[in-house]
Amino acid sequence: MTAEPLVRFQRVQKTYDGEHLVVRQLDLDIHRGEFLSLLGPSGSGKTTTLMMLAGFESPTSGEILLDGKPITRTPPHKRNFGMVFQNYALFPHLSVGQNVAYPLTVRKVPKDEQQRRVQRALDMVQLRGMTDRLPGQLSGGQQQRVALARALVFEPQLVLMDEPLGALDKQLREHMQIELKDLHRQLGVTFVYVTHDQGEALTMSDRVAVFNEGVIQQLDTVDRLYETPSNRFVAGFVGDNTVLKGQLGRGGEHAEMKLPDGRVLHGLNVSGAAAGATVEACIRPERVVLHRRPDAQRANMLDAEVARVIYFGDHLRLLCSVGGGQAEATVKLPLNGLDGAAAPQAGEAVVLEFPTAHARIYAP
Numbered sequence: 463m464t465a466e467p468l469v470r471f472q473r474v475q476k477t478y479d480g481e482h483l484v485v486r487q488l489d490l491d492i493h494r495g496e497f498l499s500l501l502g503p504s505g506s507g508k509t510t511t512l513m514m515l516a517g518f519e520s521p522t523s524g525e526i527l528l529d530g531k532p533i534t535r536t537p538p539h540k541r542n543f544g545m546v547f548q549n550y551a552l553f554p555h556l557s558v559g560q561n562v563a564y565p566l567t568v569r570k571v572p573k574d575e576q577q578r579r580v581q582r583a584l585d586m587v588q589l590r591g592m593t594d595r596l597p598g599q600l601s602g603g604q605q606q607r608v609a610l611a612r613a614l615v616f617e618p619q620l621v622l623m624d625e626p627l628g629a630l631d632k633q634l635r636e637h638m639q640i641e642l643k644d645l646h647r648q649l650g651v652t653f654v655y656v657t658h659d660q661g662e663a664l665t666m667s668d669r670v671a672v673f674n675e676g677v678i679q680q681l682d683t684v685d686r687l688y689e690t691p692s693n694r695f696v697a698g699f700v701g702d703n704t705v706l707k708g709q710l711g712r713g714g715e716h717a718e719m720k721l722p723d724g725r726v727l728h729g730l731n732v733s734g735a736a737a738g739a740t741v742e743a744c745i746r747p748e749r750v751v752l753h754r755r756p757d758a759q760r761a762n763m764l765d766a767e768v769a770r771v772i773y774f775g776d777h778l779r780l781l782c783s784v785g786g787g788q789a790e791a792t793v794k795l796p797l798n799g800l801d802g803a804a805a806p807q808a809g810e811a812v813v814l815e816f817p818t819a820h821a822r823i824y825a826p
Contacts, residue, residue, distance in 0.1 A: 465493070465494070466529070466530055467491035467492055467493055467494070468492055468493060468494045468528065468529065468619065468620070468652055469490075469491070469492035469515065469526065469527065469528055469620070469652075469654075470490070470491050470492075470526070470527040470530075471488045471489060471490040471491075471511075471515075471524065471525075471526055472489060472524055472525045472526075472527065473487055473488070473489060473523070473524040473525070474487075474488040474489075474490075474511075474514065474521045474523070474524030474525070474526065475487060475488070475521060475522050475523045475524055476507075476510050476514060476519065476521055476522050476676075477522050483676050484505075484507050484510045484676055485507040485510050485511055485514070485521075485676045486507075486675075486676040486677050487524075487677075488507075488511065488524070488676075488677075488678065490511075490671065490678065490681070492620075492652065492654060493652075494652055495650045495651070495652055496652060496653075496668045496669060497643065497646050497652075497653045497655065497666055497667050497668045497669075498652075498653070498654050498655070498667065498668065498669050498670070498671065499654075499655045499656070499657055499662075499663040499666065499667040499669075499670045499671070500512060500654065500655070500656045500657075500670075500671050500673060501657055501658070501659075501660065501663040501670050501671065501672050501673065501699075501700075502658065502672060502673030502674055502699075503658060503674065503699070504658065506673035506674050506675065506676070507673050507675070507676040507677070508656050508658075508671075508673045509624060509656050511673070512622055512624055512654060512656045514526060515543075515620075515622060515654065516538055516541070516543060516545060516622050517533070517536060517537055517538035517541050517543075518538055520534065520535075521534060528541070528619070539568075541620075542616075542618050542619050542620075543618050543619065543620045543621070543622055544565075544612075544613030544614055544616070544618040544620070544621040544622065545613055545621075545622050545623075545624075546606075546609050546610055546613045546621065546622070546623045546624070546626045547609070547623075547624050547625075547626065548624060548625040548626055548627075548628045548629055549629065550597070550605045550606060550608070550609045551609065552597040552605060552608060552609060552612075553597075554596065554597055554598060555596075556596075556597075557593065557594050557595060557596060558584070558589065558592050558593055558594070558595050558596075558597070558600070558608050559580050559584075559593035559594065561597065561608055561612055562580045562583055562584060562608060562611045562612045562615050563576050563579075563580050563615070564612065565612060565615055565616045566579060566580070566615060566616055569616060571616075579615050579616075580593070580611075580615060581593075582615075583611040583612075583614050583615040584611050586611065586614060586645060586648075586649075587607035587608070587610050587611045587614075587641075587645070588607065588641075589604065589607050589608065589611065592604070602629060602630055602631075602634070603630060603634045603637075603638060606626060606627065606629075606630065606638065609626070610626075610642075610645075614649070614651070618651065619651075619652065620651070620652045620653075620654060621651055621652070621653050621654070622654050623653065623654070623655045623656065624656045625656055625657055625658070626655075627639065627657075627662065628657075628659075635662075636665075639662060639665045639666050640665075642666060643665070643666045646666075655667070660699065660700050660701060663684070663700075664684045664687070664688060664700070664701075667684055668683065668684075669681060669682060669683055669684075670682065670683075670684055670687050670700075672687065672695075672696050672699060672700065674695050674699070679692070679693055679695050679696050680692045680693070680696045687700055688700060688701055688746075690822075691732075691744075691822070692732065693732070693733065693824060694733070694742060694744070694824035694825070694826050697744045697822065697824060698744070701746060702746065702747050702792060703744040703745065703746060703747075703792075704744070704745050704746075704747065704750060704789075704790075704791040704792050704816075705742050705743070705744055705789070706719075706721060706727065706742065706743045706784070706789050706791075706816075707721075707722075707740070707741075707742050707743075707789070708720050708721045708722065708727070708740075708741060708742075708743070709738065709739070709740060709741065710731070710735050710736070710737055710738060710739045710740075710741045710823070711726065711737065712737060713731065713735065713736050713737040714731060715730065715731055716728065716729075716730060716731065716818075717729065717730075717731035717735070717823055719741055719743055719823055721764075721785060721788075722785065722788055723785050723786070723788065725764065725785075727743055727762050727764075727816060727821060728761060728762055728818045728821065729743050729745075729762075729816075729818060729821030729822055729823045730818075730819075730821070730822050730823060731823050732822050732823060732824050733823070733824045733825040735823065735824075735825040739825055740825070740826065741823050741824060741825055741826070742823070742824050742825075742826050743816070743821050743822065743823050743824075744821075744822050744823075744824060745816050745817075745820055745821050745822070746794075746820065747779070747792040747793055747794035748794040749816075749817060749820040750791060750792070750793045750794075750814055750815070750816060751814070751815035751816075751817065752780065752793050752795060752806070752812055752813075752814060752815075753812065753813040753814070753815060754803075754806065754810070754812055754813075756813045759813075760815065761818065762815055762816045762817065762818055762821065763813050763814065763815045763816075764784050764785065764791075764813065764814050764816070765784075765811070765812075765813055766782040766783060766784045766791060766811075766812050766813065766814045767782060767783045767809065767810070767811055767812070768780055768781075768782050768806050768807065768808055768809065768810045768812060769781045769782060769783045769790070769808060770808060771805065771806060771807065771808060776796065776797060777794055777795055777796045777797060778794075778795045778797065778805060778806070779792060779793070779794060779795075780792070780793040780795055780806055782812065782814060784814065791814055793814065
């Protein structure tokens with residue numbers, strides 16, 4: 463028997479103008495203790511979904527349930543949710559300790575209990591000894607930790623985060639991602655996290671809901687989301703892809719696609735497209751196999767020419783021209799995969815293999 467979800471969205475819709483639906487017919491279960499990310503481009507409905515869960519927005523129709531009970535008309539301060547925003551929203555005139563204690567103060571928690579909980583929350587986010595500092599004396603990363611401590615201090619059922627790391631530099635953001643995931647693992651609290659950064663979502667989440675135009679396109683674990691995108695939008699939005707366009711020759715689950723020059727690629731027909739349909743084959747850069755001197759021409763091998771070589775530190779990205787310039791393929795080549803050989807050079811003729819198991823064919 464499946465456990466009852468902590469939160470359930472039932473047929474939720476949201477419109478601001480009565481015509482355009484920002485969120486369309488949303489059905490979503492959020493499990494206890496999971497780290498769920500809402501991922502999507504600007505205007506996709508992910509932040510509106512979070513704001514409806516927080517109580518700052520009301521659904522136009524549908525119901526939101528917490529532990530099986532409707533909370534659609536419950537005001538935000540009675541939902542027992544912690545919130546962390548991108549801009550921290552700290553009180554500049556209050557000390558770190560006073561900022562963290564604020565949710566306890568409004569809940570009329572006794573002073574000695576406040577002190578104990580504030581210290582515990584600051585310890586969680588590695589800010590011991592900073593109780594008396596003002597927010598203006600802290601770095602951006604430290605301020606974000608204070609905001610997180612404030613969200614955790616009253617032991618909420620849910621912690622909601624809206625692009626909380628967006629204002630940090632790349633190195634600090636990546637460090638905070640690891641810290642957040644570790645903290646989630648230690649506490650076992652349910653985290654719902656909004657981001658437009660695919661790498662961030664994949665790094666931290668147990669599951670990711672990919673939004674576009676108010677609809678969840680795919681809700682899945684991070685490995686399945688990356689390896690088996692359910693449609694062309696998800697394949698293009700999550701991670702890099704080489705995209706080859708053509709026409710479906712033979713349909714079925716395992717299909718063949720004819721390229722403009724007449725050559726054939728085999729792959730998995732994800733969209734269930736029929737023979738004759740215009741389709742696109744997508745494959746991840748690390749799945750493309752580079753042959754500099756192929757022993758034999760096999761299925762799904764195409765002649766190509768290296769157009770650019772980009773150094774990424776741990777690997778090379780090769781941008782290759784395929785089919786006489788009709789398409790561009792990206793190849794991720796680990797430096798340790800060169801086995802002492804010279805790196806490929808721009809202008810070099812190569813052969814690219816697109817393994818059938820990793821070539822996924824979509825109707826655009």
